[in-house]
Amino acid sequence: MNEPRYSGPNRSGICVCGHPWDEHHLGIVMNNEYYDATHEAYVPEECEHYGFNEMGGRMPMPDGRWVDHCQSYRDSLEVK
DSSP states (O other): OOOOSSSSTTOOSBBTTSSBGGGEEEEEOOOHHHHHHHOOSEEEEEEOSSOSGGGTTEEEOTTSOEEEOOSSOOBTTOOO
């Protein structure tokens, strides 16, 4: 059985980057078995808090540069 990535028991809904799952790019789940196991219709991907398209997963610095911020949602309650 697949574990829920962003909801359910032992999940906060907040990424280790500090932003909620729904501020990340949401890929639609096309795998029926994953959906049946998790009841999640989306897979949160890169953070879009600071922008999307070319800026997805990146954040602006005070000097105008864009640097990597978060390329994939990881729940802040995940145990590694």
